[in-house]
Amino acid sequence: MGTGSLTRARALRGFVALVGELGGDGAELFARFRIPIDAVEGNDPDALVPTRSVARVLETAAAELGCGDLGLRLAQRQGPEILGPLAVAVEASPTLGAALDCASRYLYVHSPVLTVGAVPDPEGVRGVTGVAYGSTEPLPPQVADLGTGVLHRIVSLLAGGPYGLRSVHLPHEAPPAPERFREFFGAEVRFDRPAAVLRVPGDLLRRPVAGGDETVRAIAIEYLETHFARPGRTVTDRVRAAVDRSLGTGPVRIGSVARLLRVHPRTLQRHLAAEGTTFETVVDEARRDTAERLILRTDLPFTQVAAMVGLAEQSALSRAARRWFGESPRALRRAGPGGLPAPPVPAAHG
Template sequence: MHISPAVAGTDRSVSAAFVDSVLPDLLAHYRLQRATVLEQAGIDGAVFNDPGRLLPLLDVMRLFLVILEACGDPGLGFETGRRVRPRSYQVLGYVILASRDLDEAIERLMRFEKLSGNLGRTERHDEGDQVRLCWRCPVAGEPGRMLTEAAITGWVTFMRPLMPPGAAPAEVCFRHPPPADAARYRDWFQAPVRFNADFDGVRLPAALLRHSLESADPGLGRMMEKEAGALLADFDAHGNLLSRVRSAIYRRLGSGDPSVDAVAAELGLTVRTLQSRLQRQGLAYQEVLDGLRRSLAELYLRDPALNLTEIALLLGFAESSSFSRAFRRWRGESPVSWRRRLPRPDPSG
């Protein structure tokens, strides 16, 4: 799976709560050790201590790249979605659970989905006796396929216990080509699964949307909706700061000027305000800069067309020796030795 470094230039993110909720079962399924996977991905497990934290998409994709290289399962996104639980979505999940029916649940999903991460976008289209629910993924290629399968499978996993016994989508659709083991998908969804479709999402019988949810709780729903609204307002005003800072740094790395002064000015903040807001998240600016450089370095080192000098310049270092010293500090070995241990690239990826 090839991850474009340009992902670092976006403010896309995924909630730490979502990743942390699916990770234990997923790693157990593939017989992988959590500490080893996190270390290989360069992720500090402490980030999961704050469920409300948003993880930059680049870091999440690198984590799943490590898992994919270890398990070799092209259905990793599908298997991730199967392990979604209500707590995966935190407040969003509980406000959906308290909804009157599936119709209200979908409306709340669309209104508050940013709370589970600033990633894709859900759209609803009413088509006579069916409703088409689409998910717009902002990432292309194999990473987009994985994210899309995780999102759509997660929808069905989350809602299945709330629907009448035997109820299922009228159709599950993916725009990408079918995998070799498409039967695995049909067996689990218990519904027709169409690949090479013209949209990513599900078709639902319109009548199903009027079915009362067993977990419906109007009082709790109003309370959770109020909390979700407050969180969404805070997100729009101040949230996703880490991803926005990293995005600004990424755009300045090539010019060699990722200074805190330049980034603060681009974000319309004073240096003191930026540092204060980062500090409230337990971060320092240099830590954010080093983290982004490390993530990008490991992506660039996977590209055999780039030599160390070119990588150093892409990361905003004046010379390759500065990059090598930094990489030794991050990984405890030289970038050359780290690169030698990489799996051979998959020509199809």
């Protein structure tokens, strides 16, 4: 996977010690696949290694050590810190849904081929939502286990403990000791499924994150936006990011966004037209996505939701919600997260 892509080296943090405990030589494996040990275990949070090398060293170690749950064991040693600066934005989010949105949007900072996001429950159970971990390329077993395991640990941390996990889907055949997976997740694990998914309560994404801080989150997102170029980023992406940051702070006008992007408003409109959209459409989509998150995943008053998406009054939010979703905000909130089809897992741009 990821022939030419790079992944944050911290994805392998703890590998050398783990392999040593299992009777192997982690440093030798790193040397074999040309992974600098200092990049993984050093203090540079921005050190990168080839994505293919990460997958190959994990699969090779698992095979040579006869350890089918190597990725899961490594996940046990990791947490949000492996995400580098993205971890700050995730941990400062007000709700678990906002944290997931942030992770899905900026996961390219960690690896451009990995994805995470909300999906409909793969078993179709009402009141259950899926949180999927995936890739733009097939996931090798140990990579799937490591990523899903770390995702589970991060959700547990943000939720303040057990979060009602219903079951776990993994996209590979069952290993020799499947009971180890149940012990790790504290729930049933089903193998040979189409995708890696945590099946969670439908209201989980509404739950607040302990220690959430909107000011810290905004600063962290600003840092991500200005220091890490999204692979293949379009003008539409850049406009959307600027609009997202501006919603609720005052009127969102093309002139102010154009100044942020250092182009003339007419030039910006031409670029957007070339990409098949308009400034007004981008603003409307940003309002829609933010309104959906705030209606379904928070208990904020609708007057406040309206203000946070840049609408003058609650009646304007009601009209917009009927146009976007075919329902009033009150009906949507009453139906809960299962009331709308969940969006597909966002693919990493590249």
